[in-house]
Amino acid sequence: MDAGVISLVLFALLLSLLASGLWVAPTLLAVGFVALAGFSSAPAGSLLASTVWDASWNWALTALPLFVWMGEILFRTRLSSDMFNGLAPWVARLPGGLLHVNIVGCGVMAAVAGSSAVTCATVGRMSMPELRRRGYDETLAIGTLAGSGTLGLLIPPSIMLIVYGVVAQQSISRLFIAGIAPGILIICIFMAYVMVRAKLNPALAPDAGPRTTFMDKLRASRLLFPVMGLIMAVLGSIYGGYATPTEAATVGVVGALVLAHLTGSLTRASFIESLMGAVRTSCMIAFILAGAAFMSIAMGFTGVPRVLASYVDAWQLSPGMLILLLTILYIFLGCFLDGVSMMVLTAAVVLPMVQAAGIDLLWFGIFTVIVVEMAQITPPVGFNLFVLQSMTGRDLLQVTKAAAPFFVLMLLSILFISVFPNFILWPVQYMVQ
Amino acid sequence: MRRALDRLYLWSGYLAAAFLAAIAVTIIGQIVGRFFSVAIDSTETAGFCLAASTFFGIAYTYRESAHIRVTLFVRLARGSLRRYLSLWAVGMFALMIGYLTYWSFDLVYFSYKFNDISPGLLAIPFWIPRSAMALGALTLTIALIDEFVCLLRGLPATFDAAELDTAPADLKEAL
Numbered sequence: 001m002d003a004g005v006i007s008l009v010l011f012a013l014l015l016s017l018l019a020s021g022l023w024v025a026p027t028l029l030a031v032g033f034v035a036l037a038g039f040s041s042a043p044a045g046s047l048l049a050s051t052v053w054d055a056s057w058n059w060a061l062t063a064l065p066l067f068v069w070m071g072e073i074l075f076r077t078r079l080s081s082d083m084f085n086g087l088a089p090w091v092a093r094l095p096g097g098l099l100h101v102n103i104v105g106c107g108v109m110a111a112v113a114g115s116s117a118v119t120c121a122t123v124g125r126m127s128m129p130e131l132r133r134r135g136y137d138e139t140l141a142i143g144t145l146a147g148s149g150t151l152g153l154l155i156p157p158s159i160m161l162i163v164y165g166v167v168a169q170q171s172i173s174r175l176f177i178a179g180i181a182p183g184i185l186i187i188c189i190f191m192a193y194v195m196v197r198a199k200l201n202p203a204l205a206p207d208a209g210p211r212t213t214f215m216d217k218l219r220a221s222r223l224l225f226p227v228m229g230l231i232m233a234v235l236g237s238i239y240g241g242y243a244t245p246t247e248a249a250t251v252g253v254v255g256a257l258v259l260a261h262l263t264g265s266l267t268r269a270s271f272i273e274s275l276m277g278a279v280r281t282s283c284m285i286a287f288i289l290a291g292a293a294f295m296s297i298a299m300g301f302t303g304v305p306r307v308l309a310s311y312v313d314a315w316q317l318s319p320g321m322l323i324l325l326l327t328i329l330y331i332f333l334g335c336f337l338d339g340v341s342m343m344v345l346t347a348a349v350v351l352p353m354v355q356a357a358g359i360d361l362l363w364f365g366i367f368t369v370i371v372v373e374m375a376q377i378t379p380p381v382g383f384n385l386f387v388l389q390s391m392t393g394r395d396l397l398q399v400t401k402a403a404a405p406f407f408v409l410m411l412l413s414i415l416f417i418s419v420f421p422n423f424i425l426w427p428v429q430y431m432v433q
Numbered sequence: 434m435r436r437a438l439d440r441l442y443l444w445s446g447y448l449a450a451a452f453l454a455a456i457a458v459t460i461i462g463q464i465v466g467r468f469f470s471v472a473i474d475s476t477e478t479a480g481f482c483l484a485a486s487t488f489f490g491i492a493y494t495y496r497e498s499a500h501i502r503v504t505l506f507v508r509l510a511r512g513s514l515r516r517y518l519s520l521w522a523v524g525m526f527a528l529m530i531g532y533l534t535y536w537s538f539d540l541v542y543f544s545y546k547f548n549d550i551s552p553g554l555l556a557i558p559f560w561i562p563r564s565a566m567a568l569g570a571l572t573l574t575i576a577l578i579d580e581f582v583c584l585l586r587g588l589p590a591t592f593d594a595a596e597l598d599t600a601p602a603d604l605k606e607a608l
Binding site: 017018019020021022023024025026029030033045046048049050052053056057058059061062065066069243246247250251253254272275276278279280281282283284286287288290336337338340341380 | 490507
């Protein structure tokens with residue numbers, strides 16, 4: 001059978017199984033099974049067991065549960081409740097005032113939590129009541145939260161980048177370092193947008209709060225600095241070539257346990273709860289990755305990825321055109337899939353195409369994560385939208401409208417990194433290997 | 434029976450947690466070893482702990498409704514249609530994992546028979562870590578058959594409650 005037809009059949013099967021409510025991991029296994037049993041002569045059963053096994057004890061993947069665990073521990077400290085008071089004095093004087101707490105707070109929380117919905121919920125829970133009380137514009141408050149909440153996916157140590165590194169076989173260290181600059185870029189773009197809006201209409205952000213001394217500011221954020229210090233130590237050890245991501249993650253876990261102990265939030269119960277939380281998240285992701293590894297091998301046997309990659313040549317797709325098409329595809333998929341599934345489902349087919357077009361896979365990883373971030377705030381399935389919906393009691397349409405400008409701002413950042421790819425690639429060149 | 438099964442899922446979850454912590458412990462061993470210039474290579478042991486953690490945790494994660502699926506359309510279904518959709522999803526899941534379980538035991542058996550040994554310094558016989566995969570997959574198969582039977586008897590699915598608000602477990606906690 002023609003590879004084009006096979007790919008259509010498998011794609012239709014994949015979508016209908018997902019839509020029928022079958023879980024993502026067994027869907028991947030089922031599609032892989034049909035590809036092997038239906039369109040190749042390879043032994044499906046023994047390939048299944050050996051591929052799933054190989055994908056499950058991957059060294060690169062060992063960083064994943066550890067970073068998830070670190071986040072779970074820090075998440076259970078007083079960090080989240082201290083976030084608002086800790087950041088407020090630093091940003092209160094900027095135009096837009098405390099709205100910046102949402103953006104910077106999400107930026108810090110993102111480094112800790114690694115999941116966008118949790119980032120959004122944790123920061124929002126503290127800041128929304130405060131902002132409402134002071135008469136801030138609710139639409140802008142919701143928008144900043146929705147937009148910056150997604151930073152959790154990009155700002156390292158990011159679970160999403162580990163997942164990409166594993167499926168695309170790229171160095172996770174390099175991906176982490178590459179993720180820093182665009183993360184800061186997006187924070188700056190969001191802050192600039194809020195400042196402009198607040199300058200044009202000061203009524204959006206009425207109350208800046210009292211003037212505080214430098215010492216007061218330091219005292220208010222005494223818990224924030226150790227956490228930021230820990231994150232910087234983790235990233236610094238990777239950047240300096242002192243540690244692999246797994247080792248850095250272990251240091252992060254130990255540091256987080258020490259911090260939790262010092263702030264008095266480390267109990268037997270919270271320790272076990274953090275560990276079980278890490279099991280749930282990392283098990284879910286590792287299972288999907290194992291399924292994806294099998295589907296990817298099965299696809300290879302059918303020859304579909306090779307044929308699709310050759311279309312890139314045949315249609316004379318320029319890298320720019322391909323990126324544009326993929327952006328549209330991902331935004332469409334993001335309307336009903338979560339980030340990890342989206343990235344993993346498309347990898348087997350998309351990565352060979354991207355390589356054929358001569359696009360750097362490191363750059364492409366950052367690109368994908370930003371597009372997946374955008375997908376978190378597109379209806380009908382946008383996890384950040386759901387969080388904000390239940391937090392504010394507004395309907396989905398209002399929350400989506402509030403988030404829309406931030407969607408456009410992220411598109412802008414994609415345009416920026418497409419025009420200046422070195423913005424991502426340059427810091428990586430100075431890493432100690 | 435019910436209590437025994439629930440205990441099986443929970444304790445396999447605890448076992449997964451122990452293996453997750455064991456990843457960190459082996460890595461600490463490697464880092465400390467480096468300070469005293471003792472070569473401890475944790476690459477393999479950490480990988481084996483990861484695989485064990487994943488597979489022992491897989492049934493527990495299922496019972497906690499933390500595996501991901503698209504609920505966009507399923508959520509719209511009510512009454513008996515919803516029940517049939519749940520039966521279909523759980524049944525398909527059980528078939529796939531049952532198949533995986535069978536071939537995992539096959540893999541364990543042949544790694545034992547042909548004395549397949551890991552390439553690292555420790556040279557661990559592969560059948561030991563691979564047993565974790567087979568046992569974990571078996572536990573999930575049991576959990577899925579358990580769920581399927583419960584659905585047939587007209588009980589609500591374990592994932593129904595968690596999916597009503599479509600939020601993952603840790604998220605609900607955050608809210």
